[in-house]
Amino acid sequence: MTEQSDNQLPVALVTGATSGIGRAVALNLARDGFAVIVHGRDTTRGASTVAEIEANGGQARFISADLSDAEAVNALAAQAGAVDVLVNNGGISWFGPSADLEIETYDQLFDSNVRAAYQLVAALAPGMAQRGHGSIVSIDSMAGHVGLAGGAAYGATKAALTAMSRAWAAEFSPSGVRVNTVAPGPVFTAESKRDLIENLAGTTLLNRGAQPEEISEVIAFLASDKSSYITGAVIPVDGGRTAV
Numbered sequence: 001m002t003e004q005s006d007n008q009l010p011v012a013l014v015t016g017a018t019s020g021i022g023r024a025v026a027l028n029l030a031r032d033g034f035a036v037i038v039h040g041r042d043t044t045r046g047a048s049t050v051a052e053i054e055a056n057g058g059q060a061r062f063i064s065a066d067l068s069d070a071e072a073v074n075a076l077a078a079q080a081g082a083v084d085v086l087v088n089n090g091g092i093s094w095f096g097p098s099a100d101l102e103i104e105t106y107d108q109l110f111d112s113n114v115r116a117a118y119q120l121v122a123a124l125a126p127g128m129a130q131r132g133h134g135s136i137v138s139i140d141s142m143a144g145h146v147g148l149a150g151g152a153a154y155g156a157t158k159a160a161l162t163a164m165s166r167a168w169a170a171e172f173s174p175s176g177v178r179v180n181t182v183a184p185g186p187v188f189t190a191e192s193k194r195d196l197i198e199n200l201a202g203t204t205l206l207n208r209g210a211q212p213e214e215i216s217e218v219i220a221f222l223a224s225d226k227s228s229y230i231t232g233a234v235i236p237v238d239g240g241r242t243a244v
């Protein structure tokens with residue numbers, strides 16, 4: 001964690017923190033001493049994440065914004081203000097025959113998973129650079145690194161996010177801002193995707209899917225000063241799936 005001179009906690013913005021991996025990241029970062037901005041759309045689940053953080057003695061507030069709406073993302077960045085850590089986690093996936101993907105869904109995938117992250121980094125990273133410190137962690141996927149049948153568009157959004165992250169590392173790290181991506185394998189989050197996750201779980205070297213906390217621990221490490229010499233990296237957290 002970065003020390004603040006006026007006893008205020010350092011601030012972390014976590015997109016998509018109302019469920020799954022993002023929720024686990026928000027809880028983790030709050031435990032590590034960050035005031036967490038919990039982002040999502042669902043106000044009830046947002047309030048529940050904030051309540052759990054506060055019950056554990058941490059600080060959090062919720063901001064609602066639709067990542068596929070460019071104006072809403074700009075408003076989110078403005079409401080967040082200066083942040084020390086940005087976790088680009090929020091996003092959607094779609095798997096199915098390529099011929100079945102509606103063009104609107106294709107656009108939503110890229111708007112939510114790629115453009116929103118671009119907007120947030122464009123809005124928030126210059127301030128980090130000016131202050132001389134910051135950590136940006138974006139959530140890629142093993143789908144961005146191996147060909148998964150039915151995952152062409154989703155995988156492309158994740159590969160794009162990682163390509164942008166490398167460029168951001170080149171742009172901002174000379175000013176003290178570290179920029180990394182974490183590429184999870186199958187993680188048990190949304191119940192509606194359990195069958196897909198179970199199938200992919202069987203393709204990993206560890207022969208199982210991950211729990212959200214197994215991903216959030218790595219993200220929290222990258223957010224912290226413990227990873228002070230890591231930037232421009234892609235960390236696979238995929239049970240060995242992309243190693244073979």
Ligand SMILES: NC(=O)c1ccc[n+]([C@@H]2O[C@H](COP(=O)([O-])OP(=O)(O)OC[C@H]3O[C@@H](n4cnc5c(N)ncnc54)[C@H](OP(=O)(O)O)[C@@H]3O)[C@@H](O)[C@H]2O)c1
Pocket residue numbers: 015016017018019020021022039040041042043045065066067068089090091092093112139140141142183184185186187188189190197
């Ligand atoms: N689960 C996996 O197996 C896996 C594997 C590799 C990578 N990932 C990546 O990890 C990240 C989190 O995935 P997850 O499985 O934890 O997902 P999840 O449980 O479905 O949660 C997704 C989060 O993103 C938010 N979100 C989605 N679309 C949004 C939009 N248009 N505007 C605002 N918020 C939006 C949701 O907020 P609301 O519901 O409040 O709108 C929710 O908080 C994603 O980027 C995903 O691609 C997941």
